[in-house]
Each structure stands twice: as structure tokens, then as C-alpha cells.
Amino acid sequence: MNTSDLYFKRLKETDTDVDLILGKELNRQQNQIELIASENIASLSTLNAQGSVMTNKYAEGYPGRRYYGGCEFVDEAEELALKRVKELFNCKFANLQPHSGAQANQAVFLALLQPHDTILGMSLASGGHLTHGAKPNMSGKWFNAIQYGVKKDGNDKDLIDYDEVEELAEKHRPKMIIAGASAYPRVIDWKKFREIANKIDAYLLVDMAHYSGLVAAKEYPNPIDYSDIVTSTTHKTLRGARSAMILTNNEEIIKKINSAVFPGLQGGPLMHVMAAKAVTFGEALKPEFRNYIKNVVSNAKILAEVLVERGFRIVTGGTDSHIVWLDLSPKNLTGDKAEKILEEVGIACNKNAIPYDPNPPKITSGLRFGTPAATSRGFNNEDFRIVGNMIGDVLDALLENDEKQQMVSKKIRESVISLCSKYPIYKEPY
Ligand code: DSN
Numbered sequence: 252m253n254t255s256d257l258y259f260k261r262l263k264e265t266d267t268d269v270d271l272i273l274g275k276e277l278n279r280q281q282n283q284i285e286l287i288a289s290e291n292i293a294s295l296s297t298l299n300a301q302g303s304v305m306t307n308k309y310a311e312g313y314p315g316r317r318y319y320g321g322c323e324f325v326d327e328a329e330e331l332a333l334k335r336v337k338e339l340f341n342c343k344f345a346n347l348q349p350h351s352g353a354q355a356n357q358a359v360f361l362a363l364l365q366p367h368d369t370i371l372g373m374s375l376a377s378g379g380h381l382t383h384g385a386k387p388n389m390s391g392k393w394f395n396a397i398q399y400g401v402k403k404d405g406n407d408k409d410l411i412d413y414d415e416v417e418e419l420a421e422k423h424r425p426k427m428i429i430a431g432a433s434a435y436p437r438v439i440d441w442k443k444f445r446e447i448a449n450k451i452d453a454y455l456l457v458d459m460a461h462y463s464g465l466v467a468a469k470e471y472p473n474p475i476d477y478s479d480i481v482t483s484t485t486h487k488t489l490r491g492a493r494s495a496m497i498l499t500n501n502e503e504i505i506k507k508i509n510s511a512v513f514p515g516l517q518g519g520p521l522m523h524v525m526a527a528k529a530v531t532f533g534e535a536l537k538p539e540f541r542n543y544i545k546n547v548v549s550n551a552k553i554l555a556e557v558l559v560e561r562g563f564r565i566v567t568g569g570t571d572s573h574i575v576w577l578d579l580s581p582k583n584l585t586g587d588k589a590e591k592i593l594e595e596v597g598i599a600c601n602k603n604a605i606p607y608d609p610n611p612p613k614i615t616s617g618l619r620f621g622t623p624a625a626t627s628r629g630f631n632n633e634d635f636r637i638v639g640n641m642i643g644d645v646l647d648a649l650l651e652n653d654e655k656q657q658m659v660s661k662k663i664r665e666s667v668i669s670l671c672s673k674y675p676i677y678k679e680p681y
Contacts, residue, residue: 277676277677280292280676281671281675281676282597282667282668282671283597283598283599283667283671284597284598284599284625284630284638284667284670284671285599285624285625286598286599286600286620286621286622286624286625286638287599287600287601287619287621287624288434288461288487288573288574288601288619288620288621288623289433289460289461289484289487289621290486290487290621290623290624291486291487291488291489291490291623291624291627292490292624292627292628292676293486293490293491293492293493293527293531294490294491294530294534295677295679296530296534297491297492297527297530297531297534298527299530300492300523300526300527300529300530301492301493301523301524301526301527302523303523303526303527304523305324305325305328305522305523305525305526306521306522306523308321308322308325308522309519310322310325310326310329310519310520310522311513311514311518311519311520312513313329313509313513314326314329314330314333325522325525325526328522328525328526328529329347329520329522329525331529332347332525332526332528332529332532333345333347335529335532335533335536336496336498336528336532338532338536339467339532339535339536340463340466340467340473340475340481340498341473341475342475342481342498342499342500343499343500343502344498344499344500344501344502344504344505345496345497345498345499345505346358346496346497346505346508346509346512347494347496347520347525347528348512348513348517348520348525349482349494349495349496349497349512349516349517350494350495350517350521350524351484351493351494351495352382352458352460352482352483352484352495353381353382354495354516354517355482355483355484355495355496355497356382356383356390356456356458356482357382357389357390357516358497358508358511358512358515358516358517359456359480359482359497359508359511360389360390360393360394360427361511361515361516362504362507362508362510362511362515363426363427363454363480363504363507364394364426364427366393366394367393367394367395368394368395368425368426368427369394369395369396369397369423369424369425369426370383370384370390370394370395370396370397370425370426370427370428370429371384371396371397371398371399371416371419371420371423371425371427371428371429371453372384372390372396372397372398372399372428372429373398373399373400373411373429373430373431373432373435374398374399374400375433375604375612376400376604376606376607376608377398377399377400377401377411377432377435377606378401378432378433378434378435378566378576378603378606379398379431379432379433379435380431380432380433380458380460381433382458383396383398383429383431383458384396384397384398384429385398395423397419397423397425399411399412399415399416399419400412400415400606401435401606403606403607408567408568409566409567409568409606410437410567411435411437411439411440413440413443413447416428416443416444416447417447417450420447420448420450420451420453421450421451424451424453425451425453426453426454427453427454427455427456428444428447428448428453428454428455428456429456429457429458430444430455430456430457430458430474430478431456431457431458431459431460431461431462431482432461433460433461434566434574434576434603434619435567435574435576436551436566436567436569436570436571436572436574436575436576437567437570437571437572438471438472438571438572439462439472439474441457441472441474441477441478442477444457444477444478445477445478448479454479454480455477455478455479455480456478456479456480456481456482457474457477457478457480457481457482458481458482458483459474459481459482459483460482460483460484460487460495461487461488461572461573461574462488462572463483463484463485463487463488463489464487464488464489464490464535464540464544464547464573464623465488465544465547465548465572465573467489467535467536467540467544468535468540468541468543468544468545469541470541470544470545470548471571471572475498475500476500479499479501479504480497480498480499480501480504480508481497481498481499482495482496482497482498483495483496483498485528485531487623488544488547488573488623489531489535490531490534490535490540490543490623490627491527491528491530491531491532491534491535492524492527492528492530492531493524494521494524494527494528496528497512543626543627546626546631547573547622547623547626548570548571548572548573548622549632550622550625550626550630550631550632550634550635551570551572551573551574551575551620551621551622552569552570553632553635553636553639554575554620554622554635554638554639555569555570555575556639557635557636557639557640557643558575558577558639558642558643560639560643561639561640561642561643561647562581562582562643563577563578563579563581563582563643563646564577564578564580564581565577565578566578566605566606566617573621573622573623574619574620574621575619575620575621575622576603576605576617576618576619576620577617577618577619577620578605578616578617579616579617579618579646580605580616582646582647582650583650584616584646584649584650585602585610585614585615585616586602586603586604586610586614586615586616586617586618587602587613587614587615588649589602589618589646589649590602590618592645592646592649592656592660593618593642593645593646595660595664596641596645596660596663596664596667597663597664597667597668597671598638598641598642598645598667600618600619600620601618601619602614602615602617602618602619603615603617603618603619604616604617605617620642622635625638627676628674628675628676629673629674630670630674634670637666637670638670641663641666641667644659644662644663645659645660645663647659648660
């Protein structure tokens, strides 16, 4: 494939440096198997909208209430995106202006909390997210952040410890409980979280960033009826524009959220991204999206199955989603080494701590895999069986001598390129 032909002709003519960099990135995406659970491949229509004339427009404010003239068409884009997202997630109100998931969560904090309030979220070490109260993040610095985790052993090993959530909630009486995660592959019991929040009269924020595509496809429970606020990115399983959203059914809360997003936290919304989000939601409303998500989940189940056959342990024992959380400790391997060797053969993933990991976060004993991106380009169950065995071969070779290891890596690199060539990430220029 001549990669630079896939870019706008003008860029190729006017800035060969950037065109070259973009071409290299396209080649990387084409020739690597992308297993980073938070990444996906946006459609050409999304890329068109996100690279459109709406990048030129300032539109501080909300549709019909802007601080600039000339907003009639960006208003149309935002209204359309709002209409579609409400239909998709069956909710009454939405704010689509946050630029990222972290900013969406910050806007919720600004709207509903005061500095030093107590919040209760899942710890990073148990598969939670940085913005749910981790120490280095604003959520952990500005609030009294208490963290819950997963069970250490027993039949429920690795599953969210709802008893602990309840005990911590009753002890610390947080103003907000946060549910949602970054590595947790199982269905989260939103109703249980609601019951706990009700006991102490706390807000319940659900950050469904990882699961929102599955929710849209009705393959994962919709948290909207159980939570006060739902946040999400729009580019993970939802496969769309790189951005975020806030949803609620509560009119008083949306008023506070709207003021918190603008003028509280942000200035001009990115209206080209708004147009692209309208495209994203339109695509997710189509029946084909549901089939896509079913394939994402069944591919993840196959990947987990093969990795177990190859002697690894899967954290939580399996998956209900797009995530496969691998425990490397049965083979005495570490996440940093495994991530690096997989990248060398063209398989992209990320090292990830496992619950109660004895290794520090920069090393870890685990890897996180996800199936959304490879499924978008067409990988099926059989392909994921092959991918699982490739991972097994490469990681097993780490236990062999250098010569054997290099031989296996070379062979797998060739197989990765050959598999990738069957599935172009974009089939036509944009
Ligand atoms: N960085 C994202 C992830 O990989 O899950 C979450 O923000």
C-alpha cells in the first residue's frame, strides 16, 4: 500500500515532513496487531468530520446560547450529536463538550464536590482509573480519596469486593462513589453500587469509558438508571471521535454540569470533534455496530481461552467484555519484558499490574489485552486463536536461550505482517 496516497493531497504537497510522519504512523497501525484495550480504529467518516471546516469555529456556550456569531451550523452539529447520544444510551440529558474522559470526570467533580470532600473509587492497583482518586492525579490530590479493590482469594478472587465498598462507604461517608474501571474485564454490578450510595446519600458517578460501546450495543448493562452521572470517552469500544461525554437523567445535575464544563473548566468546545461525535453516535445506532461488539466480546473470550491453554492465568478467570487481563506470574515473567518483546514482533499491548501485584507499577506481573481494534479491521475467532498462540510462542521463547528467542521472534514477526496484510485498516483514501 502506498500510505501517503491515503492522506489529503494538499498535505503531501505542502508539508512533506508531517505527511511522512503520518505515513509512518499509518504503516505502524497497518502492520501491527493492536491489542491495547483502550484503542480502536475510527471510521473514515469520523476522520472526515474530525478533519473538517468546523475546526475553524469558536462556539463558547451551548446551542442557541453562544458567545459568538455564525454558530447556526455548529449548533446543528451539537443538537444532532445530543439527539443521537440520548437515543443511544436512553438518557434525558447530555453534555458533549468535554475534550477527554479525564476532563469529563473533572467537570463532574467541579459541579458536585468541594475541595477536600471525600470520594470513594476503585484503586489503580485493582484495575481502576487514575482519575478515580489515584494519588498522583488531581482526584487524589484535591479530595480525600478512599480506594476500594478486589477480593484477594476465595471463589470471588479478583472480583470487586462489594462488601469492602459498603464498609468503606459506611466508615468514610464519601460525598461521591465512583464505579468503573480500566482493566476490570467483568460486568460491574451498577445496582449494587446504587444501593450502597443510597445508604449514605452519596452521588454515584459511573465512568463507563471502557464499556460504553458494549453498553450502546446492549451487550453490557446500561448504568444510566442506577447512577446520578455517567461519563465516558467516545473512542474506545465506542469506536469514534477522540473525545468524551457526560450523561444524566437528572435536570438539576445537568445544569451544574453544564456550568462546570463551560465556563468552569473549558473555553471553546472542539466543534469539528462534535461533528465527528455525531457521526460516532450515528454509527453506533446501526445494527452493524451490535454485530461488531458481539464479535469483540467473542474474540476476547477466544483469546482468554487460548492463553489459558498456553499455561497463563487470566485475572478473574475470564472475561465478559473486550478486555483480557493476563497474569504472567505462572511463567515467572514480568509485564515490562513481555510488553517489549511483543512490541518487537508487532503485537501492541500494555503492561498492567495484576491485583496484589508484588512487582512495582513500572514492572508489573501482568499485561492487558483488548480486542476492539483488531476486530474493527476484521479479525475473527480463528484469527484470535492464531494471535493467542503467537503471544504464547513469543512469551514462552523468553524462557529459552537468545538464539531460540530470536528465531521465534523473527518467525512471529513474519506471521504478524502476513495476518495484517489480509485486513487493511482503511480500504480507501480519505
Ligand atoms: N488510558 C486509558 C486506558 O488505557 O484505559 C484510560 O484513560
